[in-house]
Amino acid sequence: MGMALEKTVGSLYMAVLLDSMGAFMVMPLLPYLAQEFGADVIEVSLMQTAFCVFQTVGTIVLGSLSDYMGRRKILLSTLSGCCLALLFCGLSQSVWQLIAARAFHGAFASTVSVCQTMIAERTPEEKRAEALAQVMGVFSIGVLAGPVFGGLLHGPLGSSGVCYAACALTSLNIVWAFFQLEDVRAETKEPGQIESEVGVVAANSTDPIMQAMRMLLQRPVIIVILCCTFMQTSILAVFMGTGAWYNLQEYGYKAWQNGLLMAIGGSTMLFCQFSITGPAVKRFSELGCIWIGSGARCLSMLVYAFAPPSANPLDVVPYLCATVIFATMALVDPSLQTLTIKVAPAKSLGTVMGIGQALRSGGEAFGPAVAGYAYELDHRLPWLIAAVCAIIGGMLYVEAQPKHNDGTPSLLTSQAEAANAEKRKHLLQEPLLPA
Numbered sequence: 001m002g003m004a005l006e007k008t009v010g011s012l013y014m015a016v017l018l019d020s021m022g023a024f025m026v027m028p029l030l031p032y033l034a035q036e037f038g039a040d041v042i043e044v045s046l047m048q049t050a051f052c053v054f055q056t057v058g059t060i061v062l063g064s065l066s067d068y069m070g071r072r073k074i075l076l077s078t079l080s081g082c083c084l085a086l087l088f089c090g091l092s093q094s095v096w097q098l099i100a101a102r103a104f105h106g107a108f109a110s111t112v113s114v115c116q117t118m119i120a121e122r123t124p125e126e127k128r129a130e131a132l133a134q135v136m137g138v139f140s141i142g143v144l145a146g147p148v149f150g151g152l153l154h155g156p157l158g159s160s161g162v163c164y165a166a167c168a169l170t171s172l173n174i175v176w177a178f179f180q181l182e183d184v185r186a187e188t189k190e191p192g193q194i195e196s197e198v199g200v201v202a203a204n205s206t207d208p209i210m211q212a213m214r215m216l217l218q219r220p221v222i223i224v225i226l227c228c229t230f231m232q233t234s235i236l237a238v239f240m241g242t243g244a245w246y247n248l249q250e251y252g253y254k255a256w257q258n259g260l261l262m263a264i265g266g267s268t269m270l271f272c273q274f275s276i277t278g279p280a281v282k283r284f285s286e287l288g289c290i291w292i293g294s295g296a297r298c299l300s301m302l303v304y305a306f307a308p309p310s311a312n313p314l315d316v317v318p319y320l321c322a323t324v325i326f327a328t329m330a331l332v333d334p335s336l337q338t339l340t341i342k343v344a345p346a347k348s349l350g351t352v353m354g355i356g357q358a359l360r361s362g363g364e365a366f367g368p369a370v371a372g373y374a375y376e377l378d379h380r381l382p383w384l385i386a387a388v389c390a391i392i393g394g395m396l397y398v399e400a401q402p403k404h405n406d407g408t409p410s411l412l413t414s415q416a417e418a419a420n421a422e423k424r425k426h427l428l429q430e431p432l433l434p435a
Contacts, residue, residue, distance in 0.1 A: 008118075008122070008180075008181065008182065009119055009122075009123070009131070011176070011177070011180040011181050012115045012118055012119055012135075012181070013115075013134070013135065013138045014173075014176060014180075015075065015079070015111065015115055015173055015176065015177050015181070016111065016112055016115050016135055016138050016139050016142070017138045017139075017141060017142045018142070018169060018170065018172065018173035018176070019079065019082065019111040019112070019142070019170065019173055020112075020138075020139045020141075020142025020143055020146060021142040021145055021146040021149065021166075021169060022082065022086060022146070022166040022167075022169045022170040022173070023082065023086075023105075023109070023142075023146065023166070024142060024143050024145075024146030024147055024150070025146040025147070025149055025150035025153070025162055025165065025166040025169070026086060026089060026150060026162060026163050026166045027146075027147070028147045028150060028151070029150055029151075029154055029159050029162055030044075030047055030089075030098070030102070031044050032154075032159050033089070033092070033098065033159035033160070033163075034047065034095050034098055036159065037092075037093075037094050037095040037098070038095070039095040039098075043095050043099070046099050047098060047099050047102045048102070049365065050099050050100075050102050050103035050106065051102045051103065051105060051106035051109070052106060052361050052362070052364060052365040053103070053106065053365075054103045054104070054105075054106035054107040055106035055107070055109045055110075055357075055358070055361045056358040056359075056361045056362050057107070057358070058106060058107035058108060058109065058110055059109070059110045059113055059354040059355075059357040059358045059361065060351070060354045060355055060358050061354070062074050062077070062078060062108070062110040062114070062354060063110065063113060063114070063117070063350040063351050063352070063353055063354020063355070063357070064348075064350065064351040064354060065350075066114055066117065066350035066354075067347060067348055067349065067350040067351055071114055071117060071118045071121075071350065072177075072181055072182065074110070074114055074350075075111065075114045075115065075118070075177060075181065076174060076177060076178060077108070078108045078109070078110045078111045078114060079111060079170060079173055079174045079177060080108075080174060081104070081105075081107065081108025082105060082108050082109065082111070082170050083167055083170040083171055083173075083174060084104070085101055085102070085104045085105030085108065086105070086163050086164075086166045086167040086170060087163070087164070087167045088100075088101035088104060089101045089102070089105075089160075089163040090160040090161070090162075090163030090164045090167065091160075110354065110357065112135065112136075112139055112357070113353050113354055113356070113357035114350070114353075115135060116132055116135050116337065116353060117349055117350050117353045119131050119132065119135060120132065120337070120338075120341045120349070120353075121346075121349065125342075126282065127278065128338050128341065129277055129278060129281040129286060129289075129334045129335055129337075129338040130277055130278025130281065130334075132334040132337050132338060133272075133273040133274070133277035133278065133330060133333075133334040134273060134274060136273055136330070136333065136334065137270055137273035137274050137330075140266065140269060140270050140273065141270070143266075144266065144270075149165075150162050150166070153165055221343055222340065222343055222344060222352065225336060225339050225340050225343070226340070226352075226355055226356055226359055227359075228290075228336065228393040229333075229336050229340075229356050229359050229360060229363075230359040230360070230362060230363045230366075231363070231389045231390075231392070231393050232294075232329075232332050232333065232336065232363075232389075232390075232393060233333075233359070233360045233362075233363030233364060233367070234363040234364075234366055234367035234370070234386075234389065235297060235301075235325075235367065235386045235389055235390060236325060236326075236329055236363075236367070237363055237364045237365075237366070237367025237368050237371075238367045238368065238370070238371040238382050238383075238385070238386045239322070239325050239386070240367075240368070241367060241368025241369075241371050241372065242368065242371040242372065242375055242382050243258075243261075243318075243322070244258045245375070246304075246375070246379065246382075247261070247318050249379065250309040250379065251309050251315060251318060253318070261318055261319055261322050262322070264319060264322065264323060265322040265323055265325065265326035266326060268323045268326050268327050269326035269327060269329055269330045270330075272326075272327050272330035272331065273330040273334075276327075276330065276331070277289075277330055277331060277334050277335075280292075280331060281334075281335060281338070286335035286336075286338045286339050286342075287335070287339070289331050289332065289335040290331075290332055290335050290336065290339075290393075292328075292331065293328035293329075293331040293332035293335075294328075294332065294390045294391065294393050295390075295391075296324050296327075296328050297324065297325060297328050297332075297386070297387070297390040298387040298388075298390040298391050299324075299387075300320070300321040300324040300325055301321070301325075301383040301384070301386045301387035301390065302383070302384075302387050303317060303320070303321060304317065304318070304321040304383045305380040305383035305384055305387070306380070336356075337353075337356065340352060340353070340356055341353075370382075370385065371385075
C-alpha cells in the first residue's frame with residue numbers, strides 16, 4: 001500500500017471514528033432528553049424506529065448517488081446531514097421534534113458504508129476483508145468511547161449541551177474529511193459491460209439503481225449474500241434485544257453482570273476485528289469463514305437455549321455464548337462484505353453496499369421484534385430461531401456459489417490455496433530437463 005493510499009485509508013478510519021463517537025455521545029441520553037418533554041415509552045421507542053427506517057432508505061439512495069456523483073461528495077453530505085441532525089436534537093422543544101431530528105439523522109447515517117466502499121475500491125483483494133474488519137473495529141471504538149464522553153459531559157452541559165458537543169465534533173469531522181480526502185472511485189468499465197469474478201453482465205442502462213437491479217436479477221449469488229447479511233445481523237440483534245432479559249429471568253443476572261457480559265463480548269469482537277479476521281480469511285477464504293462463523297453461532301445458540309440455568313453469578317454459559325456470538329460477528333460480517341464486493345459491478349458498488357447497510361439496519365429492527373414475540377411463546381424459541389437462521393444461511397451460500405469444473409464453489413478457494421495453485425501451474429509449465 002503506497003503512502004498516499006495509506007493516508008487516504010487512515011483518514012477514512014478517522015472519519016468513521018469521529019462519526020460514531022458523535023452519534024453515540026447522544027444516543028444513550030436521548031431518553032432523558034425525551035423525558036424532559038414528558039414522553040412515554042412508545043414515543044421513546046419511536047425515536048429509534050424512525051432512525052432505522054430512514055437509515056434503511058437513506059443508505060440505498062446515498063449509496064446509489066455515490067456511484068454517480070463520487071464518494072467524497074456523498075461522504076461530505078452524510079457528515080453534514082448528521083451534523084445538522086445533532087444540532088436539531090439539541091434545539092428540539094418537543095418529543096415530536098426530537099423524533100423528526102432522529103429520522104433526519106437516520107436518512108444521512110451512511111458514513112460507514114460510504115467509507116467501506118472507498119476503502120474496498122483501493123485495497124488489494126488479499127487485504128480487503130482485514131481492512132473492512134478494521135473499519136468496524138474503529139466504529140466499535142467510537143461506540144464504546146462515545147457514551148463515556150457523553151456521560152461525562154451530561155452533568156455540566158445537560159442533554160442539549162451534549163447534542164451541541166456532538167455537533168461540534170461532527171463539524172470537526174467535516175473539516176478533516178474536506179481537507180484530507182480525495183475522491184476514490186473504481187476504474188471505469190466500458191459502458192456496455194460490467195465485469196466481475198463470476199462473469200460478465202450486460203448493463204446498458206446508465207442509471208446506477210437500474211444497473212443494480214439488472215445485476216441482482218442476473219446474479220442470484222448477490223441476492224443470497226444480501227439476504228444472508230440481513231439474517232446474520234438479525235441473529236446478533238436477537239441476542240442484543242433479548243439476551244439481557246433472558247439472563248435476568250433465567251440466571252438472575254444483575255445489571256452489572258449483563259454489563260460485564262456485553263463488555264467482554266464487545267472487547268472480544270474488537271480484538272478479532274484487528275487481529276483474527278485477516279489471517280482467518282487468508283487461511284479459510286471468505287466462504288469458509290462464513291461457514292465456521294455460522295456453525296459456531298448455531299452451536300452457541302443451542303447451548304444458550306438448553307444449558308440448565310444456574311444461580312452461580314460466575315456461570316460460564318452466558319459469557320461463553322456472548323463471546324462466540326460477538327467473535328463470529330467479526331468473522332462473518334467482513335467476509336460477507338468482501339464477497340459482495342467480489343461479485344458486484346464496479347459501477348454499482350456504492351448502490352450494492354448501500355443495500356447491504358440498509359438490510360443490516362432492517363435486521364437490527366427486525367431481530368428484537370421477532371425475538372420479543374417468540375420469547376412470549378417459549379423462552380428458548382428466540383435462540384432456536386437464531387440457530388436455524390445460521391444454518392440456513394450457511395446452506396444457501398453453497399447452493400448460490402458459481403462452481404468450478406470439479407463442482408466446488410469458485411469463491412471457496414482461500415488466498416493461500418490460490419497462491420499454491422498458481423505456483424503448481426508454473427511448475428507444470430517448466431520443462432523437466434534443460435534444453
